[in-house]
Amino acid sequence: MRHSELAIKFLREGEDLVDRGDAIQASEKLYKAAEEAIKGQARIHADAKDVYAEAERRGRWNTTLLFKAARILGREIRHYWDSAWTLHVEGFHEAKLDLEEVKERLEDVKKLVGSMKS
DSSP states (O other): OOHHHHHHHHHHHHHHHHHTTOHHHHHHHHHHHHHHHHHHHHHHOGGGHHHHHHHHHHTSOOHHHHHHHHHHTOHHHHHHHHHHHHIIIIIIISOOOOHHHHHHHHHHHHHHHHGGGO
16 A cells, blocks of 8 residues: 555544544554655655655664654644654553544644645
């Protein structure tokens, strides 16, 4: 599956989990949607292609590369990525975000995934 397809798949799963009231699992699915969106944008964005190529050489993405790609992709994308990272750490790993906090960040993840079309 391509990054854009995965991003949409994870976004839909995250939205469904929000609707079911599962803040923890929704947080992780929404993070995964954002991660795939960053990877997809890095693949086609001229200034971020080196980051994508490095991930390909390594055979995997890591946190450093994801944050670097988000920074290169611009301030707005970095903001959306920061929301997704909060979901990953505080929402999933630490289970500290309530459903309303997840819903607020869901909007940023939607915008990030939507930005793949531009």
